[in-house]
Amino acid sequence: MDPATILADVQLFMNAASLVGKTLAEVYSGWTQARDIANGTKVLTDAERAALRQQIADMEDNILNTNPDV
Amino acid sequence: MRKFVLIFVAALALGGCNTTGSNWGAITAGVAAFENAQVTQQQVDVAYVAWKSGFLVPATAYVSLPRCAPGTKISFRNQCSDPATIRKIQAAIVAMRANFAKVQALLAQGASGAGLQTAWAAVTAGISTYQTLAASFT
Numbered sequence: 548m549d550p551a552t553i554l555a556d557v558q559l560f561m562n563a564a565s566l567v568g569k570t571l572a573e574v575y576s577g578w579t580q581a582r583d584i585a586n587g588t589k590v591l592t593d594a595e596r597a598a599l600r601q602q603i604a605d606m607e608d609n610i611l612n613t614n615p616d617v
Numbered sequence: 618m619r620k621f622v623l624i625f626v627a628a629l630a631l632g633g634c635n636t637t638g639s640n641w642g643a644i645t646a647g648v649a650a651f652e653n654a655q656v657t658q659q660q661v662d663v664a665y666v667a668w669k670s671g672f673l674v675p676a677t678a679y680v681s682l683p684r685c686a687p688g689t690k691i692s693f694r695n696q697c698s699d700p701a702t703i704r705k706i707q708a709a710i711v712a713m714r715a716n717f718a719k720v721q722a723l724l725a726q727g728a729s730g731a732g733l734q735t736a737w738a739a740v741t742a743g744i745s746t747y748q749t750l751a752a753s754f755t
Contacts, residue, residue, distance in 0.1 A: 560746040566696070570678045570755075577670020581663045586750050589664050599665055607710045615703035 654697045655729070656737045661720055664740055669715060671744070672751050676706045679754045691754070702754055709747045 583589035592617065685697035721737040 556700055557639050569673050573674045575686060577666050577674065581666040581670070584659060584666065585663050587659075588686055590659070596658075596662060599662075599669070603665060603669050606669065606677055607714065610673070610680050610703075611707055611710055613703065613707075615684075615700040615707070617684065 656720065656724070656733050660726060660737075661717075661724065661740075664744065667744055668717070672709070672713075672747050675751055675755045676710075679703075680706065698754070702750075705750055706754075709743070709750060713740070713743050713747070716743050746749070 584591065667740045679698050680703055682696050682698040685691065685699050689695055690699060691697055716739045720740055723736055
């Protein structure tokens, strides 16, 4: 395998790891938040609840406004 | 790993507030508690977090990938998203928006009983269903 191919593979790996790593960190953060709410350690204030729903609405809108074919 | 996390978070949402650790016993107990559970704002909050972290976060990452060329699918060397899967994700979002809105409206009205339980069942069933979809693109 020539150096250019190895380098390209390393770049592919780094890109994939970056994407997966970021997503896993966000999922884990959500898991800890859900656990804390469920066991009563954390009670969302009205403002926090509104902010959470706004985040969700923004994420949903972003996906809904995506053209699947482009 | 992500599937386990998603299942656990969904179980928290399903079962209410008696989960203190990430073990299968707690998950099972949480799911079993669903039938007799009162629907509370606390449970709905957990469900919202489960929906966001377990579905929307990976879905956002997936949708952001370039589209797969016809006849190809996502792989290590081909980081891409499938148009048909994106359409399924969008349909899931539309459905879950309606499910959450119904529960939240009933809670705001101070409702309880069968109507609320039915609406809540749709939320929890949706989370369970869409974890399968999420697993297909994560």
